[in-house]
Amino acid sequence: xxxxxxVRSDGICLVSLSGNSDHQNALYSMFKALRGRCKVAxxxxxxxxxxxxxxxxxxxYVACPDRxxxxxxxxxxAAIENVVKAIKSTGCxxxxxxxxxxWNCFILMRLGxxxxxxxxxxxxxxHDGSKSVLLCQKLQCRxxxxxxxxxxxxxxxxxRLYNLPSDQLLTLGVWRDWPTCDFRVGDGSFLFFGRMRKYxxxxxxxxxxxxxxxxxxxxxxxxxxxxxxxxxxxxxxPNTVVVGREVNDCEMRNAxxxxxxVLLPYESASQSGVIIDAYKYGKPVVAFDVGAVxxxxxxxxxxxxxxxGDISAFVDAVEKAASMDEAAYAAFSHAAYEFGxxxxxxxxxxxxxxxxxxxxxxxxxxxDGAI
Numbered sequence: 001x002x003x004x005x006x007v008r009s010d011g012i013c014l015v016s017l018s019g020n021s022d023h024q025n026a027l028y029s030m031f032k033a034l035r036g037r038c039k040v041a042x043x044x045x046x047x048x049x050x051x052x053x054x055x056x057x058x059x060x061y062v063a064c065p066d067r068x069x070x071x072x073x074x075x076x077x078a079a080i081e082n083v084v085k086a087i088k089s090t091g092c093x094x095x096x097x098x099x100x101x102x103w104n105c106f107i108l109m110r111l112g113x114x115x116x117x118x119x120x121x122x123x124x125x126x127h128d129g130s131k132s133v134l135l136c137q138k139l140q141c142r143x144x145x146x147x148x149x150x151x152x153x154x155x156x157x158x159x160r161l162y163n164l165p166s167d168q169l170l171t172l173g174v175w176r177d178w179p180t181c182d183f184r185v186g187d188g189s190f191l192f193f194g195r196m197r198k199y200x201x202x203x204x205x206x207x208x209x210x211x212x213x214x215x216x217x218x219x220x221x222x223x224x225x226x227x228x229x230x231x232x233x234x235x236x237x238p239n240t241v242v243v244g245r246e247v248n249d250c251e252m253r254n255a256x257x258x259x260x261x262v263l264l265p266y267e268s269a270s271q272s273g274v275i276i277d278a279y280k281y282g283k284p285v286v287a288f289d290v291g292a293v294x295x296x297x298x299x300x301x302x303x304x305x306x307x308x309g310d311i312s313a314f315v316d317a318v319e320k321a322a323s324m325d326e327a328a329y330a331a332f333s334h335a336a337y338e339f340g341x342x343x344x345x346x347x348x349x350x351x352x353x354x355x356x357x358x359x360x361x362x363x364x365x366x367x368d369g370a371i
Contacts (some may be wrong), residue, residue: 175344
């Protein structure tokens with residue numbers, strides 16, 4: 001359990017108002033990992049899209065606008081107050097925000113210093129350069145006692161952009177639930193999955209597909225306005241299936257299980273949740289070496305890491321993967337799953353999660369050893 005003279009009471013409340021399935025998966029997988037080890041509760045967006053959402057007396061669901069930015073209901077302060085009441089009703093002293101949301105800023109102000117307030121930054125530098133997202137993140141950090149980033153590689157950026165002292169900044173990896181894997185070989189296709197954004201290399205994807213006419217590709221995810229023309233260019237290609245919309249957890253699971261490899265021709269990245277999802281299903285990856293991706297891919301073991309922007313080398317890696325024999329592929333597949341399990345399983349990371357909380361509360365009691 002948590003104990004602290006200056007914290008309202010023991011326990012941690014995990015909060016995510018995001019409709020993003022990955023953020024919800026992180027919320028509920030850590031809840032499951034911590035439950036029984038310490039007092040833990042969640043406050044999440046109603047109608048969760050993640051299949052691992054929990055429905056116990058300790059899981060609270062609230063109506064909230066979609067993130068990020070300003071939307072209908074953003075300034076519905078009565079609804080915001082309902083979220084504050086839900087958090088307070090858990091009786092927890094630490095409030096851990098798993099994702100960024102404009103409402104979090106209002107909630108942090110309402111909670112005040114009676115609580116230990118922790119903000120997570122998944123993307124220290126917003127991928128699309130959005131000034132509004134950066135402003136929201138800056139405000140949320142300013143109102144928090146601690147800030148968690150997902151890769152130490154971005155610690156200097158975090159200190160610079162958010163004016164954070166070193167003792168306020170912590171690093172904690174990305175986590176997911178980690179099911180058993182049947183190591184399905186797949187149909188030999190290559191999957192490009194996720195929210196379709198220009199920085200993910202949609203224009204590059206067209207050149208890769210054109211250079212590999214005998215390889216089958218699946219492109220799946222909802223485009224924004226900027227990326228839709230690039231996605232439209234992929235429609236009708238004889239070796240490519242395009243699913244240009246949001247998909248549910250069942251469709252996502254089937255897509256990963258049916259594919260043999262996962263592609264990440266990203267122009268920029270912090271860490272990638274898609275790599276983690278690939279590893280969950282025993283799928284190796286081909287990725288450009290950008291951001292913190294190099295820390296997620298063991299080149300020649302869990303996939304192939306290609307010098308950033310080198311499209312010719314990326315095509316060569318795809319060709320090499322496509323021609324791989326069954327035994328070699330099995331080695332990659334098992335290595336991807338095991339590496340992911342060690343690095344990204346919520347059950348494995350809950351110990352590190354507890355250690356980070358101890359750092360936060362070192363001068364206030366910390367964990368009493370229940371984890």
